[in-house]
Amino acid sequence: MLEIKDLHASVEGKEILKGLNLNVKAGEIHAIMGPNGAGKSTLASIVAGKEEYEVTKGNILLDNEDIEELAAEERAHKGVFLSFQYPVEIPGVTVTNFMKTAINETRKAQGLEEMPAKDMLKKIREKSELLEIDRKFLSRSLNEGFSGGEKKRNEIFQMAMMEPKLAILDETDSGLDIDALRIVANGVNKLKSNDNAIVVITHYQRLLEYIVPDFVHVLYDGKIVKSGTKELALELEEKGYDWIKEEINA
Amino acid sequence: MELKEKLVSSFLAFENTVDVDAAVHDIRSQAIKIFEEKGFPTKKEEAWKYTSLNTVLKHDYSIFPKEENALEFKDIKKYFIHDLDTYKIVFIDGKYSSHLSETTHDKIDVCLMSSALSHDKYKSVIDTYFNKIAKQDGLTSLNTAFSKEGAYIFIPKNKLADKPIQIIHFSTGKESAQMLQPRNLIVAEENSQVQIVERHQSLNDNPVLTNSVTEIFVDKNAIVDYYKIQNDHQNASLIDNTYIEQQANSIASVHTFAFGGNITRNNLNFYQKGEGIDSILNGVTIIEGKQHVDHNTLVHHTEPNCESHQDYKGIFDEKATGVFNGKIIVNKEAQKTNAFQSNNNILLSDKATINSKPQLEIFADDVKCSHGCTIGQLDDNALFYMKSRGIAEKEAKALLMYAFANNVLESVKIPQLKTRINKLIANKLGVNIGFDL
Numbered sequence: 300m301l302e303i304k305d306l307h308a309s310v311e312g313k314e315i316l317k318g319l320n321l322n323v324k325a326g327e328i329h330a331i332m333g334p335n336g337a338g339k340s341t342l343a344s345i346v347a348g349k350e351e352y353e354v355t356k357g358n359i360l361l362d363n364e365d366i367e368e369l370a371a372e373e374r375a376h377k378g379v380f381l382s383f384q385y386p387v388e389i390p391g392v393t394v395t396n397f398m399k400t401a402i403n404e405t406r407k408a409q410g411l412e413e414m415p416a417k418d419m420l421k422k423i424r425e426k427s428e429l430l431e432i433d434r435k436f437l438s439r440s441l442n443e444g445f446s447g448g449e450k451k452r453n454e455i456f457q458m459a460m461m462e463p464k465l466a467i468l469d470e471t472d473s474g475l476d477i478d479a480l481r482i483v484a485n486g487v488n489k490l491k492s493n494d495n496a497i498v499v500i501t502h503y504q505r506l507l508e509y510i511v512p513d514f515v516h517v518l519y520d521g522k523i524v525k526s527g528t529k530e531l532a533l534e535l536e537e538k539g540y541d542w543i544k545e546e547i548n549a
Numbered sequence: 550m551e552l553k554e555k556l557v558s559s560f561l562a563f564e565n566t567v568d569v570d571a572a573v574h575d576i577r578s579q580a581i582k583i584f585e586e587k588g589f590p591t592k593k594e595e596a597w598k599y600t601s602l603n604t605v606l607k608h609d610y611s612i613f614p615k616e617e618n619a620l621e622f623k624d625i626k627k628y629f630i631h632d633l634d635t636y637k638i639v640f641i642d643g644k645y646s647s648h649l650s651e652t653t654h655d656k657i658d659v660c661l662m663s664s665a666l667s668h669d670k671y672k673s674v675i676d677t678y679f680n681k682i683a684k685q686d687g688l689t690s691l692n693t694a695f696s697k698e699g700a701y702i703f704i705p706k707n708k709l710a711d712k713p714i715q716i717i718h719f720s721t722g723k724e725s726a727q728m729l730q731p732r733n734l735i736v737a738e739e740n741s742q743v744q745i746v747e748r749h750q751s752l753n754d755n756p757v758l759t760n761s762v763t764e765i766f767v768d769k770n771a772i773v774d775y776y777k778i779q780n781d782h783q784n785a786s787l788i789d790n791t792y793i794e795q796q797a798n799s800i801a802s803v804h805t806f807a808f809g810g811n812i813t814r815n816n817l818n819f820y821q822k823g824e825g826i827d828s829i830l831n832g833v834t835i836i837e838g839k840q841h842v843d844h845n846t847l848v849h850h851t852e853p854n855c856e857s858h859q860d861y862k863g864i865f866d867e868k869a870t871g872v873f874n875g876k877i878i879v880n881k882e883a884q885k886t887n888a889f890q891s892n893n894n895i896l897l898s899d900k901a902t903i904n905s906k907p908q909l910e911i912f913a914d915d916v917k918c919s920h921g922c923t924i925g926q927l928d929d930n931a932l933f934y935m936k937s938r939g940i941a942e943k944e945a946k947a948l949l950m951y952a953f954a955n956n957v958l959e960s961v962k963i964p965q966l967k968t969r970i971n972k973l974i975a976n977k978l979g980v981n982i983g984f985d986l
Contacts, residue, residue, distance in 0.1 A: 372939050401938035
């Protein structure tokens with residue numbers, strides 16, 4: 300589904316990704332771990348289409364189609380979703396209005412009619428229940444005054460609404476207490492199917508106890524330097540990243 | 550001939566069309582002298598530093614409508630809030646259109662200035678209120694000198710206008726250039742209520758200059774909500790002079806939606822004359838091209854325990870220029886005044902300009918007064934966030950701009966009007982998304 304080949308990318312002249320390869324198939328969950336500054340969030344932003352990053356070499360393929368030239372919204376229309384590490388506060392736009400606009404603009408781009416108001420309401424109700432989100436919350440301005448946990452839960456609510464093919468969860472666990480983490484993970488697991496794929500970017504192993512990955516990759520200095528199964532995450536939790544750095548530098 | 554000379558020398562001809570023995574005519578004669586002396590304002594005056602009328606004054610305007618022009622409702626329906634039952638006072642090229650209007654004398658008076666000025670029945674109201682708070686500056690005096698037609702609204706004590714009132718001025722563009730000078734008088738007596746929507750609309754690109762004066766008297770405990778829709782053709786310029794006097798415990802609000810026209814100047818003046826008054830001045834300006842909108846506001850607090858709230862949002866694209874000059878005066882006696890003013894602006898282009906100037910003159914020592922001004926751009930992170938959810942750039946920008954202006958729109962009390970303004974904004978921003986979901 301997602302194939303990243305020899306990806307080099309820089310921002311303001313500084314190279315951040317230095318030849319990254321990743322292959323994610325439908326039905327799989329991949330975790331990307333790594334120390335701070337390794338390029339994890341850059342990778343997430345580049346796949347989602349943030350323009351500040353310049354891809355200098357390599358390809359990003361979604362279902363064998365090169366998406367590198369597509370604008371962020373066009374990637375979203377093709378089923379790419381990014382759960383933001385730091386969701387942006389947008390005063391004056393309610394959660395509900397934002398989701399209605401997002402879904403209908405996506406449907407328009409896909410040549411579909413707008414979703415009937417009744418179906419939209421039903422969907423909003425279902426998905427907010429899945430994430431245990433209070434109704435009142437939905438009529439508040441997007442992310443404005445939300446706690447860290449509320450913001451993350453709201454991201455996964457948006458994921459549930461958008462039903463993406465490829466979801467990238469960037470540090471979704473940060474700022475969550477254990478109950479919220481369980482709710483969010485439960486939501487993600489319910490959304491998982493054989494037709495979609497999830498890339499979980501995280502610093503800690505904690506989230507992976509709830510969202511169990513098929514593969515774990517270590518991103519260090521702009522490259523995937525080690526890949527394995529979920530046991531690798533446990534090893535990283537226990538031993539930290541220094542041994543990987545030593546292995547690389549040796 | 551320069552416009553000023555032309556106007557002054559036309560006064561004799563104008564006198565042939567009105568009753569020169571009426572008391573009002575002394576006021577007119579006085580006013581033409583003031584205009585002759587003061588003329589049009591220039592950029593040398595502090596209050597006009599950022600707005601020049603030079604390009605607007607150079608046209609050879611016809612000053613009096615030559616003939617009666619008719620319009621079919623179906624052709625201009627879109628300029629009305631037609632899904633709402635309202636009274637209507639409609640003018641075409643400065644002449645009253647009975648065909649398009651819906652007036653009343655049932656409990657309240659919603660009718661014409663020309664009849665109020667000429668019938669004895671209205672004499673005491675005219676004597677009490679006409680030209681009592683209008684400034685004696687050049688432009689207002691010019692309007693006073695030629696005052697003859699406009700809207701006359703009188704809401705007696707304890708009465709509620711049973712539906713909103715629309716005042717619409719059309720110019721057909723049949724004249725190559727036309728000057729209009731409507732004069733409105735609105736009196737809301739003690740404990741009464743009224744909502745008014747005003748619009749100036751030209752129907753083609755021929756130059757139009759409107760110099761409008763509206764006096765509004767809001768008596769004790771009365772509530773007046775006034776909405777101005779300014780979304781005119783690119784060659785239509787508007788100088789809108791509004792004077793509001795409020796008595797104790799009254800609430801008056803003016804919303805100004807400035808989306809179009811050539812040069813628009815809003816002189817909005819609130820005079821508070823009692824305790825417990827609330828004055829609300831809200832505005833949304835969205836302009837582009839070479840459009841120019843200047844909001845010049847004054848709130849004068851004279852008595853204790855009053856409030857004023859000003860909230861003006863501006864979005865400027867291309868070479869558009871905006872001006873906000875907000876003056877608040879708090880007299881020594883006006884203790885416990887709460888006066889707030891905020892002016893927030895977004896510049897979408899390097900060539901767009903906003904000049905924002907708060908002026909606070911506070912002579913009382915126990916007051917809360919604040920003013921704030923921001924000038925910024927759309928937030929790139931917010932744009933990326935929205936785009937990543939499938940909302941295209943143009944729509945994402947529009948949604949952010951709408952959100953920016955949202956708190957002003959939220960305060961519009963007539964739902965159908967709010968929907969209409971949302972649509973005007975969507976059209977203005979070139980998007981087809983429902984903002985108000």
